[in-house]
Amino acid sequence: MDPECSRLLPALCAALADPGQPVADDTCLEKLLDWFKSVTEAGSSLQLLRDSPCLVELLLQVPQAPGLSPRVLAFALRLAGLLAAQEACFQFLQQGELLSGLFGEAGPLGGAAWMAPTVRSGWIQGLRSLAQHPRALPFLAELGALDTVVALQGDSSLFVASAAGQLLAHILGLALGGPAEGPPGPPACDWPASAQAVVGHLEEALSAATAPRATQALHVLTTTFGHCHRPWTQGLWARLSPLVARLLEKDPVPAAHPLVDLLLSVARSPALSSDRGWWEMAARALGSLRPAHAGPLALGLLTLQDCPQALSAQAFAVLLQPLACVLKAAAQAPAPPGWPAGPEGDAAAVATLLSSRSACVGLLCQTLAHLELLQPLPQRPAPWPQAPLLGAVLTVLRFCNGSAVPAPGSDLGGHLCAVLAGCARVQRAALGLLGALYEDAGPPELVTQVFAVLLDYLRSPDSSPTVLKKAFQAALQWLLSAPTPPGGCAPDPPAQPFLGELLPVLQRRLCSPCWEVRDSSLEFLTQLAGHWAGQAGFRHALLASEVPELAWQLLQDPESYVRASAVTAVGQLASRGLHATPAGPECPGGPQKGVLPELLGVLAADPEGFPRRAAMQVFARWLRDGHAEAADAERFVARVLQAAGRDLDWEVRAQGLELGRAFLERALGRPGPPCPDAAAAPEPAAPAAQALRAACRVGLPEFALRALFDCDRPVARAACALLLLLRDQAAPGLSLPEAGPAVAALEAALQRWRAGEQAQPPGPLEPEAVLAVLRSLDLEGLRGALAESSDHVERNPQSLLQDMLATAGLRGDNEADCY
């Protein structure tokens, strides 16, 4: 601890122990605890107490101070626990019975302060920190803390209840300890008393008739098996698993959700996953749990690396059961080939669940989301029933838009019609899964149906903006996965006609009164053009449609997000030669407007940041890709930097630096990967001097020097990096000019501008002047300073202690402020 902190600490401790003083807020106390934690981790807690006896004073005074804020009480409890985590310090504090006074009946435990959840939480967290060494266990037993912790599991505050469960799991781990590997450890009867006591509590709770108590015990066990994989956990599971199995025999299974968590926690534990009995229990659980709970368990099992084949098959059948019911409701046929068969009883339960509105929507969304998660995993079941799954998802989507025809006489079919029609939640989930299923494609007739259903959703006026966005995403994925015949760049049917049908839909959607729809349509157009611009049929259809012109018109959209997406789309279309260049409204038939002036207009005049940022991204991409609009790179970059330099948005300025960097690298002969449609070939490597001169001609050094002192740190950092590149790459070959009066004047101007004494930044610079300034600036030092976080001064402990003292009103300068 540095001397300044040692000097401030006694006053702060006194202030904290004084109920009459205003208390610093929770954040300050948390920061103080963090600091103490770092101090104790770095050295001896005992030494800390010896150096700062005020801390012991504080801990002694706290239990006796009436009316002390619950926050300070909680802080003291946590601080005591933190200090007592080291055995030597624990002994030191216990010599004076300080810990018993704090954590025992004499402390807040027996008083009115215990009513505050903060105090109960502080008490638990203090004990949790303290319980790091064997001496802690007898201390806890002496206090009788275990019963209190068990009772706190049912606390009205969820934070307290959760912390109590975690403390119990921690105590169990501490008591049973032992090596990380090896035999399972002593038999249960030889376990230490504290472990016996905790396990006794758990057994009692698991046998209790009430679900809340079983839930508490299950939470403790889940934490234990989730965090501790030592051999003794095998013994613990062997002792408690019969009680867990008994829970599964009840109908309905109590505490099903935490039970699933426990089973999955055990499954993931390397110490337990080889237990054969566990796999049997998991199989039983899949059969006993209701579909809503069996689904998460099935997914958890299927994501395991070493799940037995039979269990995996059972889990997959459970997971697919709701979709099987949907298929049956629509087709009244036996399960499609490749579909895992599930038990009939389960099917009946699922069918019952599906016929209620809220349960049906919840179960279907859960199932669809689970399958979307499972689909890309390497351990997913094989063979993967791609075709029936596709069929099922399409059926769900058809039920949702009212086009599914229920099987004759199927009550469930009628119910699904009523429940799912227009349900956006299920539509989103189903489109999400449909999008994920693109990788494995499927039989051509099903792929045709996929495109037909997607087109229905894209066309339907009833599709909500979020559903439409999902439909666009799924459509793009399926389009990208469509096979392209060798030698050709057009996709195979049915993707080809779908691509043709998309354009009228896009046209309509780009005119939607809903801005979210216009925005996602533009995003889709950008991606579509990015992937299909090389395909002649698509190019022809796109250019013949009004889509490019509509995208152009949306540059004037009142919604800034839409304008930003329009900028990106127009930029993309332009880079692929697909853009519309309508005549100006003032003179129809007159000269066409260029894309670059239009986007420069956005950069210069748009009142919102998003479109301007989008414009900068387009410019940077154009320059990297060697796009025609950026063919005259110097003129192009000069114009862009001129507009970006005045921008109030720091991201625009930062992107200006990115553009400058791309230009410099290009000038140095290190261009990025060229784009296939590049209009201009990258320039040959130029000598460093030429690069510097080019940079000066476009005004890059002025831009970067101004940005170096930008009040937004990311801009300053980027500028520093760019100037370093300029100095190290473009300047080494050049001899240092003599420091003439012009350079001195520039340096002086820079200093003044930096100090805020000069309103205007330095003007156009000559290469020699730039070189001199670059060499005179301590760029490495600046880089180091900028790498520090902006609040590094405020985050140091002295500052924290001073702030807290200021809050308490104990500092002289604050008194002066009272005037």
Place this chain on the structure above:
Amino acid sequence: MKLYCLSGHPTLPCNVLKFKSTTIMLDCGLDMTSTLNFLPLPLVQSPRLSNLPGWSLKDGNVFLDKELKECSGHVFVDSVPEFCLPETELIDLSTVDVILISNYHCMMALPYITEHTGFTGTVYATEPTVQIGRLLMEELVNFIERVPKAQSASVWKNKDVQRLLPSPLKDAVEVSTWRRCYSLQEVNSALSKIQLVGYSQKIELFGAVQVTPLSSGYALGSSNWIIQSHYEKVSYVSGSSLLTTHPQPMDQASLKNSDVLVLTGLTQIPTANPDGMVGEFFSSLALTVRNGGNVLVPCYPSGVIYDLLECLYQYIDSAGLSSIPFYFISPVANSSLEFSQIFAEWLCHNKQAKVYLPEPPFPHAELIQTNKLKHYPSIHGDFSNDFRQPCVVFTGHPSLRFGDVVHFMELWGKSSLNTVIFTEPDFSYLEALAPYQPLAMKCIYCPIDTRLNFIQVSKLLKEVQPLHVVCPEQYTQPPPAQAHRMDLMIDCQPPPMSYRRAEVLALPFKRRYEKIEIMPETAVM
């Protein structure tokens, strides 16, 4: 208690309830779909329509060629359009004591009832219903009377002839009862019999029954009705909406504990979500106009048009349509736009609040002020001077058989740049377009029907829990085109009682108690 069902149209009902010796007519809707069988009435001489060939039987017999014309494979009656009236024979309509009107669309047959059946009772309706109903009737009369047609076809109605005709003429029902439009004089006379009422106002009928209108949320002044005695309660739900549009929200609570709930006027397009349709409407409109085409919106002069104009107000700038002229052409356009601004007490809360600012409740006032929306009584006169293309025209009639819309169909039908967007759900758009075929202009069907859908009805019935539900037979089975959609029908317990045209239902409900007052003199005896 009996219900006499005089109309088979579920959204244009006309029923008579006999309850405690009172005879109450519930709405008198006029089924105008019959006009689809007639040739359009062009405002300007149309060589195409006047040169259509006469229809002849396969055997070459051309005796009907004066009455029937053929156009693109369809046969139309070349005569003044006629309307299908409610049943007049099922019950003696002169015995009707009162007529309760639920909204302005459901009173279009009123002159036929009040002026030609010996009716001597009273009609009850809210003020906006009467005023806007009057506008609709005046517009209808104007549309038909300004294109006089000497010819009146009647031979084709002969049963022996009718069965020889092609569909849909062959299948048209009750053609003998079809009547020509009423006159303005009859309209005025009918409307003079109306007594204005306010929401929740209790009206005593002969001391036996009390009737109360409740807000139904569908249109300006639209109502549902409670008809109750001391011990019985009948609710009449007709054309209600739970969507937040311009009218006052629907009063559901007062419908609770009904013995019988008569449910009519649900959405005609249960699969179309009004929000999605509005989106589709504007996408199509913008796409056409940006392409240099004109947009024609056949519509009624009141109702959804207010909401469309409001959306247009929000959309017009964002879609870059500020320079496009919007025209609203109707003999009653001016009155309709002005009436909508003065019925503040009948509007939803947000619009009522605007009045106190003070601001016009509907933003179409600003559209008119800024010259973005212009309205004209007809295509003649000022309109022809101001007309600029491309443009958007809102005009009637949605059947495309009369009104200014006929002119625009003839004018713009040949260009594929133009689009006609159907927003009114009352007419099949394919049938409406039939006499204009072949047609190059694009047709978009965006029916916007804000009335209750089946999910909303299901929730409503769970909420108000009537003992019995009575509804048109169309609501007890899925629509024929979507026979698998079991969700597109009323699902309640006990199952609803259904009715069809010309049917008399004995309502499943026995009166057990009666409140009587004994005069002291009688008691002494």
